[in-house]
Amino acid sequence: MAAVSVRLPDGTTKELEPGTTALGLAQAIGPRLAKAAVAATVDGHPVDLATELAEGNEVSVVTAATPEGREVLRHSTAHVLAQAVLRLWPGAHFAIGPVIEDGFYYDFELPNGERFSDDDLERITAEMRTIMGEDQPFVRSEHTFAEGLELFADQPFKREIIEAVGAGGEGVDALSEGASPTSVSTYWNAPGFTDLCRGPHVPSTGRLGHFALMRVAGAYWRGDEKRQQLQRIYGTAWESDQALAEHLTRLEEAEKRDHRKLGAELDLFSFPEELGSGLAVFHPRGGTIRRLMEDYSRQRHAEAGYEFVNTPHITKSNLFETSGHLDWFADGMYPPMELDGGQEYYLKPMNCPFHILIIKSRQRSYREFPIRLFEFGTVYRYEKSGVVHGLTRVRGMTQDDAHIFCTREQMADELHSTLTFVLSVLRDYGLEDFYLELSTRPDGKAVGSDEEWAEATETLRSTALAMDLDLVMDEGGGAFYGPKISVQAKDAIGRTHQMSTIQLDFQLPQRFDMEYIGADNSRHRPIMIHRALFGTVERFFAILLEHYAGALPTWLAPEQVRVLGVRDDHQVYVDQVAERLGGAGFRVSMEPADEPLGARIRRAKLLKIPYILVVGDDDVAAGTVGVNRRGSERPVRGVSVDSFVEALHAEVDARALPESQDTVEAAPA
RNA sequence: GCCUGGGUAGCUCAGUCGGUAGAGCAACGCACUCGUAAUGCGUAGGUCAGGAGUUCGAUUCUCCUCCCAGGCUCCA
Numbered sequence: 001m002a003a004v005s006v007r008l009p010d011g012t013t014k015e016l017e018p019g020t021t022a023l024g025l026a027q028a029i030g031p032r033l034a035k036a037a038v039a040a041t042v043d044g045h046p047v048d049l050a051t052e053l054a055e056g057n058e059v060s061v062v063t064a065a066t067p068e069g070r071e072v073l074r075h076s077t078a079h080v081l082a083q084a085v086l087r088l089w090p091g092a093h094f095a096i097g098p099v100i101e102d103g104f105y106y107d108f109e110l111p112n113g114e115r116f117s118d119d120d121l122e123r124i125t126a127e128m129r130t131i132m133g134e135d136q137p138f139v140r141s142e143h144t145f146a147e148g149l150e151l152f153a154d155q156p157f158k159r160e161i162i163e164a165v166g167a168g169g170e171g172v173d174a175l176s177e178g179a180s181p182t183s184v185s186t187y188w189n190a191p192g193f194t195d196l197c198r199g200p201h202v203p204s205t206g207r208l209g210h211f212a213l214m215r216v217a218g219a220y221w222r223g224d225e226k227r228q229q230l231q232r233i234y235g236t237a238w239e240s241d242q243a244l245a246e247h248l249t250r251l252e253e254a255e256k257r258d259h260r261k262l263g264a265e266l267d268l269f270s271f272p273e274e275l276g277s278g279l280a281v282f283h284p285r286g287g288t289i290r291r292l293m294e295d296y297s298r299q300r301h302a303e304a305g306y307e308f309v310n311t312p313h314i315t316k317s318n319l320f321e322t323s324g325h326l327d328w329f330a331d332g333m334y335p336p337m338e339l340d341g342g343q344e345y346y347l348k349p350m351n352c353p354f355h356i357l358i359i360k361s362r363q364r365s366y367r368e369f370p371i372r373l374f375e376f377g378t379v380y381r382y383e384k385s386g387v388v389h390g391l392t393r394v395r396g397m398t399q400d401d402a403h404i405f406c407t408r409e410q411m412a413d414e415l416h417s418t419l420t421f422v423l424s425v426l427r428d429y430g431l432e433d434f435y436l437e438l439s440t441r442p443d444g445k446a447v448g449s450d451e452e453w454a455e456a457t458e459t460l461r462s463t464a465l466a467m468d469l470d471l472v473m474d475e476g477g478g479a480f481y482g483p484k485i486s487v488q489a490k491d492a493i494g495r496t497h498q499m500s501t502i503q504l505d506f507q508l509p510q511r512f513d514m515e516y517i518g519a520d521n522s523r524h525r526p527i528m529i530h531r532a533l534f535g536t537v538e539r540f541f542a543i544l545l546e547h548y549a550g551a552l553p554t555w556l557a558p559e560q561v562r563v564l565g566v567r568d569d570h571q572v573y574v575d576q577v578a579e580r581l582g583g584a585g586f587r588v589s590m591e592p593a594d595e596p597l598g599a600r601i602r603r604a605k606l607l608k609i610p611y612i613l614v615v616g617d618d619d620v621a622a623g624t625v626g627v628n629r630r631g632s633e634r635p636v637r638g639v640s641v642d643s644f645v646e647a648l649h650a651e652v653d654a655r656a657l658p659e660s661q662d663t664v665e666a667a668p669a
Numbered sequence: 670g671c672c673u674g675g676g677u678a679g680c681u682c683a684g685u686c687g688g689u690a691g692a693g694c695a696a697c698g699c700a701c702u703c704g705u706a707a708u709g710c711g712u713a714g715g716u717c718a719g720g721a722g723u724u725c726g727a728u729u730c731u732c733c734u735c736c737c738a739g740g741c742u743c744c745a
Contacts, residue, residue: 105740115672115673116672116673117673117674118673118674214739215673215674215739215740216672216673216674216739216740217672217673217739217740217741218671218672218673218740218741219671219672219740219741219742220671220672220741220742223741223742224742225670225671225741225742225743226742229671229672229741229742230672230741231672231673232672232740232741234739234740260737260738264679264680265680271736271737273718273735273736273737276735276736277735277736277737323745324745325745328745329744329745331743332743332744332745349745350745352745381744381745383743383744384670384671384742384743384744385670386670386671386672386740386741386742386743387670387742387743387744388737389738393744479745480745481745503745530745564704564705565702566702566703566704566705567702567703567704568702568703569702593702593703594701594702595701595703595707595708596701596702596703596707596708597702597703597704597705598703598704598705598706598707598708599706599707599708600705600706601705601706602705602706602707603706603707604706605705605706606706612705614704614705615704616703616704617704618704619704626704626705628705634705635704635705637704637705
């Protein structure tokens with residue numbers, strides 16, 4: 001038989017004995033590659049190392065320490081998790097066990113309605129290690145549908161996955177689980193354990209081991225609230241113990257910058273239990289940050305031609321009947337209060353109907369458009385108890401809400417300038433890395449004609465495409481009244497957050513029967529653009545706090561400078577310096593010298609104050625300060641007060657980022 | 670709303686196999702007067718989340734409620 005020739009990723013070809021597997025190829029290339037190999041790709045398809053290679057195949061070996069390799073490790077570890085659970089809970093049913101970012105999960109239904117507790121994770125981990133110690137092979141085989149159903153006769157979830165494909169529908173889930181339109185693939189590990197799976201897998205369980213089970217959770221079967229809730233176990237797996245440890249360290253680092261933790265440490269806000277879930281109070285330091293955020297926002301909006309309005313927090317029910325919110329979102333609204341002999345009043349969950357009423361307060365001419373109304377509007381939403389989360393998901397929140405009313409002809413220009421404005425303002429707050437998402441008409445739950453949706457969606461799409469940013473689609477993710485563009489931003493540790501949204505709305509103007517008089521002297525209906533830039537002040541606050549790990553840029557810092565005297569007889573000079581800085585418009589404080597200097601510096605450092613000025617005998621004599629800048633290795637002594645003030649002005653005016661605070665230098669000798 | 674785990678001093682936590690609690694930091698007082706991330710001593714601080722039940726006795730056991738965390742679902 002002739003040798004088999006395969007092509008490698010570097011473009012070279014390799015001659016192999018007929019029947020050589022992917023693992024054999026790896027061994028032929030080198031023992032280290034063979035050792036690191038977990039799977040392979042053949043002509044672009046991921047396969048097991050046991051796959052026999054054929055003439056002309058393009059083959060690459062997948063090693064453990066790559067994104068593809070980790071997927072294989074995680075998927076295989078998920079199998080072992082399932083095997084362990086089935087061993088420990090005879091009669092358990094297993095559902096799906098996919099790879100997710102940085103890990104995997106597996107869903108189970110335990111016999112007699114049993115549930116996992118945290119303690120079970122240890123038992124399961126131990127069982128998994130036993131299975132890995134047994135070094136069981138992952139043996140792939142292909143079956144017909146009938147055989148598949150037979151094989152999983154006592155596993156209803158597996159049967160449902162197979163049947164879904166057999167019935168020709170809902171194939172996506174099933175495909176990744178190993179059921180395809182033509183066959184069913186499985187992996188056998190040991191007598192009594194076969195899992196439905198597409199693969200590929202590592203050759204044997206002995207290749208696994210650098211994993212940790214993280215937590216248990218409930219999860220609805222197929223993500224459907226109306227179906228039964230399964231027991232889910234989350235885990236993570238890596239190519240080495242070191243990689244696993246690094247991952248766990250990253251999680252700890254992220255925890256340290258959690259805004260809820262920082263909020264308490266920096267005395268910014270709290271959630272008094274007396275108020276109820278999801279209701280925050282902002283303390284003076286947090287209130288100052290909010291004020292600064294809001295002030296700058298107001299300034300930018302004023303410059304961009306927005307007009308400022310104010311509207312009440314409650315309204316008669318008819319407003320939300322007209323808007324349609326009561327039809328769609330009554331569950332998410334606080335229940336009504338009954339006043340004035342039966343009239344129902346609602347706390348407002350949205351500002352838009354109020355702004356519409358402002359437009360409708362008198363007849364409008366086309367000459368007035370576009371009209372851009374802006375309000376920091378506080379709204380209340382009855383979020384389900386399980387979803388409330390820090391400042392990012394609350395029940396009382398303030399939207400930086402703008403509604404732009406314009407003619408159809410102005411619509412495209414307005415969208416473009418709005419999106420440009422939004423990105424510019426976000427950048428000023430220090431967010432840099434963006435992509436856009438276009439959310440289209442939701443299934444079932446939407447108002448308006450197909451034509452209107454199509455036009456609105458296309459208009460938004462062309463606006464987004466003009467931005468020179470990546471655009472991803474979010475099919476069905478729009479609001480009931482219109483599609484939206486959302487701006488997604490990456491933070492300092494690479495997480496993405498949905499920031500601003502821009503929604504195009506043909507519906508509410510109709511529902512409220514809005515109109516203006518056009519140049520043709522007849523009545524026309526305006527277009528409405530909904531736009532939140534921060535989203536909510538609370539959520540944006542939280543994202544900034546985590547982005548900066550609490551070390552806000554000087555222009556946003558609640559306290560910018562703290563002046564410390566070396567001894568208490570420097571206090572007169574401390575007061576002079578503080579007064580000078582306060583007079584120059586900076587937020588400054590001081591602390592008397594009744595504790596050692598190191599202790600006072602430490603306290604200021606823990607509050608992440610950008611500048612600590614230390615003054616002693618030399619400074620009193622020379623009119624200077626010692627500048628201890630946040631993030632710098634060593635302080636700079638002998639800086640003149642004038643040059644410090646000047647540098648601080650420059651930094652604040654530039655809204656400089658914390659890492660670029662290279663502004664204060666020692667005064668020339 | 671559902672699943673799992675939790676709530677002890679302002680914060681971080683220990684403890685009580687059922688006999689009403691302790692540390693460090695913070696706060697307050699006194700002393701120390703110091704040149705860049707923790708000075709010393711002392712004082713005070715708790716309905717052990719709230720309510721009900723079992724018990725001679727509950728912070729501890731049981732139930733309910735509230736609140737928090739991680740998920741699921743949801744997010745105008």
